[in-house]
Amino acid sequence: MNRKMSKWEVSLRVVGATSMVFLLSGSAFSLAYWLTKWFYTRHEVRFPEYIVQLVNWGLGILFIIVLFAIVNLVIRPKQREVWVEMIDALKRMAKGDFNVALDRDKKFHGQFGDVIQSINDMAHDLKQVELLRQEFISNVSHEIQSPLTSIRGFASTLQREDLSPEEQRHYLSIIEQETTRLSKISDNLLKLTTLESEQQQLDTKRYRLDAQLENIVLASEPQWLDKALELELELEEVEISASEEMLSQVWVNLFHNAIKFTPAKGSIKIVLERLGNEVKVKITDTGIGISSEDQLRIFERFYKGDKQRTRTADGSGLGLSIVHKIVELHHGNIRVDSRLNEGSSFEVTLPLT
Structure with missing residues (x-):
C-alpha cells in the first residue's frame, strides 16, 4: 500500500523549502550589500540613498539567480540518478525480474518517495502473483501426472498375453477410473477459470x-x-x-x-x-x-x-x-x-x- 504523508511531514517539507529560499535570498542580498558598501568606501563614491538601495536590490536579485542556478546544477545530477534508478527498476520488472526494492529513505529520494513506494509495492504484488502462478502450474502438473502414470502402467500391463479375463477387467476398470479422474480435474479447472473471469454473470x-x-x-x-x-x-x-x-x-x-x-x-x-x-x-x-x-x-x-x-x-x-x-x-x-x-x-x- 502507498504510504501517504502525514500533515506533520507535509509541514516539515514546506518549512524546509521556505527556509532554503530565505537562506539563499538572505545570502544574496547580504553579499550585494557588503559588496556595494566595499565598492563605495574603496572609491569614495557618493550616491543618493535611493540609487544605493536600487543597486543593492538589483545585485541581490542577480546573486539569487546565480545561487539558485548553482544549487540546481548540484541537485540535478542526483535527480537524474533517481530517475535512472526508477526506470531501470521498471525495465527489470517488465522482463520478469520482480526482486526490486528501491530505497525510499535514500538521500535525494524524499521528493520521489510516493513514486518509489508505488514501484516497490507493484514489484511485491507481481512477485506474489508469479509465485502463485508457478505453484499453480506445479500443482496442475502433479495432479495430471499421477493418473497418466497409472494409465500408462496398466495399459502396458494389458499387453501381456498371460493375463486372465478377470485381471484384464480389473486393469481396465482402473484405467477407466483414472481417465474419469483426469476428466474431473479438467472440468474443475474450467469451472474455476470461468468463475474467476471478470465476465462471469450470475443467472439468478x-x-x-x-x-x-x-x-x-x-x-x-x-x-x-x-x-x-x-x-x-x-x-x-x-x-x-x-x-x-x-x-x-x-x-x-x-x-x-x-x-x-x-x-x-x-x-x-x-x-x-x-x-x-x-x-x-x-x-x-x-x-x-x-x-x-x-x-x-x-x-x-x-x-x-x-x-x-x-x-x-x-x-x-x-x-x-x-x-x-x-x-x-x-x-x-x-x-x-x-x-x-x-x-x-x-x-x-x-x-x-
Whole structure:
C-alpha cells in the first residue's frame, strides 16, 4: 500500500523549502550589500540613498539567480540518478525480474518517495502473483501426472498375453477410473477459470433453498446409506434469489465431503435458517476433522490438507476453491470450524437477494 504523508511531514517539507529560499535570498542580498558598501568606501563614491538601495536590490536579485542556478546544477545530477534508478527498476520488472526494492529513505529520494513506494509495492504484488502462478502450474502438473502414470502402467500391463479375463477387467476398470479422474480435474479447472473471469454473470432466480437441499440429500442417499450414516435435517422454509445451478455445486461439494470424511455409523446434520436479510446453511459432521493449520489454507486451489484426509479419499483439491468462489460471487461468506477426530462444520451465509 502507498504510504501517504502525514500533515506533520507535509509541514516539515514546506518549512524546509521556505527556509532554503530565505537562506539563499538572505545570502544574496547580504553579499550585494557588503559588496556595494566595499565598492563605495574603496572609491569614495557618493550616491543618493535611493540609487544605493536600487543597486543593492538589483545585485541581490542577480546573486539569487546565480545561487539558485548553482544549487540546481548540484541537485540535478542526483535527480537524474533517481530517475535512472526508477526506470531501470521498471525495465527489470517488465522482463520478469520482480526482486526490486528501491530505497525510499535514500538521500535525494524524499521528493520521489510516493513514486518509489508505488514501484516497490507493484514489484511485491507481481512477485506474489508469479509465485502463485508457478505453484499453480506445479500443482496442475502433479495432479495430471499421477493418473497418466497409472494409465500408462496398466495399459502396458494389458499387453501381456498371460493375463486372465478377470485381471484384464480389473486393469481396465482402473484405467477407466483414472481417465474419469483426469476428466474431473479438467472440468474443475474450467469451472474455476470461468468463475474467476471478470465476465462471469450470475443467472439468478427465486427458488426454495430448503427444497434444493432436500433434493441433494435424497440424490446422495446411496452414498450415506452405504456407510450407515445418521442424517438430521433442520430446514426452515426459505426463498432465495441466487444462481440455483451454482449453489447446487456448493451444497453437493460440502455434503459429499461430509459423507467422504465421516466414518461408518457417524452422523451429519444440515441446518437452514433465516437471519434477517440473510440465510445461513450449516453442514456438520462427526468425521476425521481438520487441523487448525489446514483450516487456514483449505480454500486454496489444490490444497488437500493432512495425509489422513488424503488417504481417506481421492480428490484434486479444487472443490472447496470452487465453493469459496461461488459463495464470494453471491456476496456471501463461508467459514469452517473443525477439530481433529471430532468433526467439521461448514457454515455458509448468503444474502436473500
